[in-house]
Amino acid sequence: MTALFGGYALASAVATLIARLLPVDRADATAWGMNLSFLAFAGVALWCFHEPRVARLMLLVWGGTAALVLALYLLGMRP
Template sequence: MTARIGTALVGGYVLASAVATLIARLLPVDRAEATSWGMILSFLVYAIAALWSFHGPRVMRVMLGIWGGSAAIGLALALLGVRP
């Protein structure tokens, strides 16, 4: 249960912030608008990640999905670099 709670709280936050940053980086609109869209959608991502962490039947699959997704998005952001 501790792994599920930690994954829901910390992992969900990391995944939501990574998704928000990726959306803000990839949207072809003004930076302020892209950042706003990323922040708005991050609340949805955080809620989905938290619900999935308690609903998933296998905790390792949930942890791999949330932490692995966060790592993959972080790697993609590192490869993309800063927005020109």
């Protein structure tokens, strides 16, 4: 469940943060964010099945997602 839902949540947060922080047009930043989110999701999903300690896995995946969402909240809307 963490590999599927946590990986998706983390990849979504990564895509949104990349789209928010890149200093290019919104469409280009969104495209870059979405392209890189596929790599993030694949990497997290593979790592989830490789990691032997479930507690550390869940802490890093869900904690990383929470940290990225908090960073997005603190950045606010893009002008």
